[in-house]
Amino acid sequence: MHKNKLLLTGGCGFIGSNLVKKLEQKNYDVIILDNLSKGSLDYIKDCKARFIEADIRDQKSVAEAMQGVYGVIHLAAFGSVVESVESPEENFDINVRGTFNILNQCRKAGVQQVIFASTGGALIGNTPPPVNENSLPQPISPYGSGKLCGEAYCCSFAHAYDMNITALRFANVIGPVSWHKKGAVTAFMKSILNNQNITIYGDGTATRDFLFIDDLCNGIIQAYEKNLPGFTPVHLASGKEVSVRSLAQSICEVAGVSNYPIELLPRRPGEVEKNFGDYTLARQLFDFQPSTSLKKALSITWEWFKDQNRIIQKNKEN
Ligand SMILES: NC(=O)c1ccc[n+]([C@@H]2O[C@H](COP(=O)([O-])OP(=O)(O)OC[C@H]3O[C@@H](n4cnc5c(N)ncnc54)[C@H](O)[C@@H]3O)[C@@H](O)[C@H]2O)c1
Structure with missing residues (x-):
């Protein structure tokens, strides 16, 4: 072993x-x-x-x-x-x-x-x-x-x-390699790439980390x-509370689109309303310290999504 x-x-x-x-x-x-x-x-x-x-x-x-x-x-x-x-x-x-x-x-x-x-x-x-x-x-x-x-x-x-x-x-x-995921970042980035409205379930005040x-x-x-x-x-966790609406706005900024249409649909069952985490114990136990800002994380993720989209479009043409 x-x-x-x-x-x-x-x-x-x-x-x-x-x-x-x-x-x-x-x-x-x-x-x-x-x-x-x-x-x-x-x-x-x-x-x-x-x-x-x-x-x-x-x-x-x-x-x-x-x-x-x-x-x-x-x-x-x-x-x-x-x-x-x-x-x-x-x-x-x-x-x-x-x-x-x-x-x-x-x-x-x-x-x-x-x-x-x-x-x-x-x-x-x-x-x-x-x-x-x-x-x-x-x-x-x-x-x-x-x-x-x-x-x-x-x-x-x-x-x-x-x-x-x-x-x-x-x-x-x-982050990169999340094309198949169902979360908000993937959904919002795909919407922009497909020229479709961003869809938020709820009024956008729900928060995530x-x-x-x-x-x-x-x-x-x-x-x-x-x-x-x-x-x-x-x-x-990152220890930062971000509303879903402000996440959508940050993604629009990173993607270089302004006044992008956002559609609100009813909340979905099972999803928590407000959430962010406290990573104090992880820091104490094994020096965990997240260091990437949300803006940087979204920029890197957006670049990966654009590349991935290009590959998918090219494969469709061939
Ligand atoms: N992504 C997040 O934001 C997040 C948040 C909290 C917890 N998690 C947890 O982290 C883990 C990894 O998540 P992820 O985002 O990479 O998900 P993912 O769906 O991208 O990866 C899961 C992998 O497990 C494989 N898999 C699924 N069912 C399987 C099975 N029955 N047998 C063998 N393989 C199977 C899938 O093919 C996939 O490659 C999961 O346990 C998830 O619940 C993820």
Whole structure:
């Protein structure tokens, strides 16, 4: 078992494909397990990582993928709040049963170090922000409930089987390789590229905490390397509260469009009203310190979306 060998589930997705590049720069030997339901091999084409196409619920494939692995970073999930309201069964099956299988196969293989990708806003629900590790989780979507169940299994496995498991509660992550995502940044940027109205669900006063992908990946690696004992839930956030309307305005500025039409539609069930996170504990435990401004994060993301759009248009022509 080599200390630098790790299994990354969901490594072909938005966060995973960015993370694997940083892990490889740090000489980690990464095995990716992904069923390609949302991610793509194109996103990891420049990586050395060994790829296993499998589902996290498949006991045999997960057991095989864990051979000789020192730790696991478990990102693979059904990732959408809104879709979890439409398909709670599928969300439960992937996020709860899938996470249980990952933990159970870790137990059987003797893998003692796990990072679990959890969530800030959706797990805590409608609590006055900022949310931190002392906030009482009261999820209002099946997605939030599934992540809370995942954390509960992380906690019990850490205690019952002497494992080190850190649940990182991500804020809303933004950055390149997020074309397939359902969040506001992706939706607004695609609308501008397609000359369509920006659609906001609600009156635009709902708030979120947007964390740039580089800052998030640094935090994940810092937490992995810290290998905290037992079970520790930790929020990774920017600490800044941004309304959805001001996000739309910032994206219009970055895209160089002014007075862009914004359409308001009714709020969607499952989405929290106000949210931002407090990352004090992450700073204290492993020096987490996000450093990218929202404007810079949006500029980098916009440039990537423009490039991606060009590639898609060119492929359509050929
Ligand atoms: N993106 C965010 O803003 C955000 C915020 C909070 C938490 N998270 C969590 O971070 C993790 C990664 O999110 P992301 O934004 O990269 O999502 P993503 O959808 O881009 O990536 C998830 C990856 O997991 C794979 N996958 C899905 N179901 C699978 C299954 N049953 N078996 C194997 N692979 C499967 C997909 O193909 C995809 O490549 C998820 O656990 C998500 O819940 C993300």
